[in-house]
Amino acid sequence: MTLSRRDLLTASALLLAGPAATLRAAARESSGREPLVLCWNENPYGPSPAARAAVSELIPSGCRYPHDAAIAALVAAIATHEGMGAEHIITGTGSGELLRALGLLYGRDGGEIVAAVPTYTELTSYASHRGAHLKFVPLDSQMRQDLTAMRAAVSSGTRAVYLCNPNNPTGTALTAAEIRAFVAGLPAGVVTIVDEAYMDFATAPGVGSVADLVKGGQAVVVLRTFSKIHGMAGLRCGYAIASPEVIQAVDGAVMTTPNIFAVHAGRASLGDRAFLADCRRRIVGSRTRITTALSALKLRYAEPQGNFVFFDTGMPLPRFTELMRAREILVGRHFAPFDSWCRITVGTEPEVAAFLAALRAVLPAPQSSA
Ligand SMILES: Cc1ncc(COP(=O)(O)O)c(C=O)c1O
Structure with missing residues (x-):
């Protein structure tokens, strides 16, 4: 099997979880589009x-x-x-x-x-x-x-x-x-x-x-x-x-x-107090939207007080990371010993909507009890 430069760049960036620019560039290179960056707990509304x-x-x-x-x-x-x-x-x-x-x-x-x-x-x-x-x-x-x-x-x-x-x-x-x-x-x-x-x-x-x-x-x-x-x-x-x-x-x-x-x-x-208050309002609102969705999907999460949510994906994290990356979404890295848990940054409202849609798409369909 021969690996293309693109494969190598993407794989090495993911393996090393390297600097932001490298990971972003790898994702962009593999799809031609800007990925949705929900892995570094940044506040997308800034600077003020x-x-x-x-x-x-x-x-x-x-x-x-x-x-x-x-x-x-x-x-x-x-x-x-x-x-x-x-x-x-x-x-x-x-x-x-x-x-x-x-x-x-x-x-x-x-x-x-x-x-x-x-x-x-x-x-x-x-x-x-x-x-x-x-x-x-x-x-x-x-x-x-x-x-x-x-x-x-x-x-x-x-x-x-x-x-x-x-x-x-x-x-x-x-x-x-x-x-x-x-x-x-x-x-x-x-x-x-x-x-x-x-x-x-x-x-x-x-x-x-x-x-x-x-x-x-x-x-x-x-x-x-x-x-x-x-x-x-x-x-x-x-x-x-x-x-x-x-x-x-x-x-x-x-x-x-x-x-x-x-x-x-x-x-x-x-x-710029108005800006700071607006960021807090939006991010806290979107955080609640994420936890409400996680509860509806019966996924466990830790009580979030920052601009990110740590939740149990129900599958090994590398698998979840790959499924999300295929949908152009970069999610947080592995934190031992929580092997199936993922940290997701609260992005803008449209980013949160895109993440939740991708989340619903990658979860296994519920088993029917019939
Ligand atoms: C808990 C915590 N402290 C400090 C930092 C470092 O922040 P900075 O160096 O950007 O001020 C971070 C960055 O993500 C963080 O999560």
Whole structure:
């Protein structure tokens, strides 16, 4: 059998689950059409009109570095938004860069980090390359991070606990009260890193940010991003909220500064409250549409609080992925140990309709009982 260049490109991209551009290009090449990208938890409505205007105006300034004053203005705007002083804030090239910096700071020289599995792995993967000792704790029966088991996993060598709230890939969330009690019960010297990338989509009672713990002097770092509710994933900007000491340490560990477009677009987007509210309304509405359809199809799902839904396809995930790809839809990757479960990003309303139509088409027909 000979494989064409197209076959090779498609297969290798899928196998490696490589960078977004590669996977998209492979799907486009195999069909000639743009695929529906529902695999990276992006917000398809962004960037906001104000952020777009900021980027357009700045194109001639693409030859310039972002001024310190512009970065300071972004930090000040974030500080106002979060209700704390600028000394508690640092921006990064996506919150991913800041997660890596924290993984380096707390994981180096065999530092122990406790995290759930599955969860977002940017911090733990990076920390493992820097010699960290990682302790992974399974989710509970509701696919939530199991705080009792995570507390039990904390040892005298533990430097940090990573909590992703809402959790990627399951979408389940802990309440702020649960996290507050967890932080209060940790030994002194153990920091809790709370990744709130998807918090703006949460609707469950009691689920909310714990950034105020930082102001109260607790050993907590909170991460937020412009990639999700702000719809700026491609512009790369995120921020951390922490004590001034931790902010200084992270400052020494980051690799670079956000680019000029991200700095100005982020500030503009923070002020575009109508856009942010509209994104939340649309995405939460479409999320409910997906879970309603899943219930009607008798497919199980984890309680979603982000802009994605984790559900049981009822078949091995590689088979489901292939069936959806044949319909030009890219879905989330495998997350062990959930071999038949798939993470699907909430796209635009027409994208959600297309996904649900494809889902109904690929499921086996119900068996008649006659
Ligand atoms: C839980 C979580 N945290 C952080 C990130 C990183 O976001 P960014 O680096 O784009 O800010 C992601 C990206 O998908 C995520 O899912």
